[in-house]
Amino acid sequence: MAIKYTAKVIEHFKNPHNIGVIENPDACATEGSPACGDEITVYLKIDKATDRIEDVKFQSYGCASNIATGSIITDLAKGKTIDEAEAITWKQAADELGGLPPVKMHCSVLAVDGLRSAIRKYKKEVKGIDYDSTLDVKTVTEELKHVLWPPVGVDIITLKMVKYIGIDLGAVRVEVSIGSDDKFLNPTIDEIVEHVSKIRGVKSVNVENV
């Protein structure tokens, strides 16, 4: 099947809204890395009295899908309270764009993660609310909901591809069930490691295909 972008994705890619930098932002966060394909930085200016997002900008080292999602989520976040903006989901962003090819959904997830990280940083640094999670099976499960299975663009928890999560003194073991010659096996394992590694308290991640 032909993998295509919607007209809305192309429009936001061509003329992205809110692109750029905010000098002296109230919060800023970077998600992703060139090694994993895309990287996005989100800057926030927040009215401290009302906790409303006055201005939001982003920069992207990324593909069309990442740039378009950065554009749409910053549009969605602007003017909202930080709690409202934190609740924006990647599915909402993708829906606003008229859908994304399943294989490109992870680029959309990354952009939403960028916005969320910036908000949580603000909450922690300015409001003193510590959002850093404790390391348990629930936290790992929540984090793995951000790892999508590229052929369908649905997360690996919903698809029941994760068979076991074990934690022992900061060492996390994740067992997945993927065909051994599936071309998405290694990229997916890499993504699981990347996501789980960023949970506080994780010392090592071991992914086994069972």
Add this chain to the structure above:
Amino acid sequence: MIYLDNFRSTMVAPEVWEAMRTAAIDEYAVPAAFTKCGTGAAELIERAQNRLAAAIGGSQNEVVFTGSGTEAINIALRGSTWAQAVDKPEIVTSEIEYPATLAVCRALEKEGYRAHYIKVDGEGKYDLDQLSSVLNEHTAMVSLMSVNHMIGTIEPLAEAGAIIAEASQHVGRRIPYHVDFASALQTQRLDVDAVKADLVSFSSNKIHGPKGVGALYVRKGTKIRPITFGSESYSPLVPGTPNTMGIAGFDKAVELLYATFDKDVEHMQSLTNRLATGIRERIPYILLNGPDGAGRAASHLCYSFLFIEGEAIMMFLDMDQIVVDTGSACAAATLKPNYILMAIGRNHEQAHGSIRFTLSRYNTEADVDTVLAKLVPIVERLRAQSTIKPPAE
């Protein structure tokens, strides 16, 4: 549209289309003996075999037509390895081959063959010392390519051929040597004797012929077994009804290729020089992937534009009706950066920012100037938006 993705596929030349039309409407019989239309179809195939064979220093019976370059590679690799009576058989190829070659080698590995993947240097040239070192009495087949499709490197085929010939003498048995010539046919001449090749695969759609046709040269005396079976054709290697329409098109494409070969190669070289000069002069922070100058195919350029991602560049060019390719993970179905760029030592970021420009004889100076005029602001704009900045800033 300005089409600079000719290493993927090319426009069918109008003369080729005409030859195919004639073959489809007027010469549609199946090759057969005695009857006028049957012998006419047989002669069409013989003419095409003769033309390709003459161009590469082979003879008519050494050329068969296949359903694609990929099919030719499958017949060459599987057919020749299966025909070797060797204990604990091993196959030899490189880490930067065309996906079809690598796929067949991986399939053979699953069947119990041991595979050696020759490494390459920073410009994509084969490590011939490694090639010498892995050849032994277990070697059932060697498969190498003439021009790398991603980075344009012209590989030292004749040197490799000499090494294989020497090893063959040493083991007292001819080790079959397959050359993938699909990406090379447009710009390289081939003499199968000089290269000492036993098998050579070709693809029609890389030289303005139709898709769905390839060819395989099989040196007389090469041990090879058919991998598919069916009704007798002009060769047991390619059973079933021959695609005479496709073969007629491929034949016309070969005729056109050699009619103006030197002039066209010179033309494409001058265009890639113009494009390369323009990119070097107008865009900072770039890396040429593959060799510079004489070591690369005349129609091929591949640059990494640092700090930005290739799919975004490709999409912007596409909106300006300019067609290129990228080695970015973001544009690949597997979400992995191009394996050839990684093999020559590029890091993820450098591979993601790669754009491949592959020209044809139909491109013009005006095409190149338009591409430069569009490309420069696209790169500047994406860099202004990027999270990654040049070290100076």
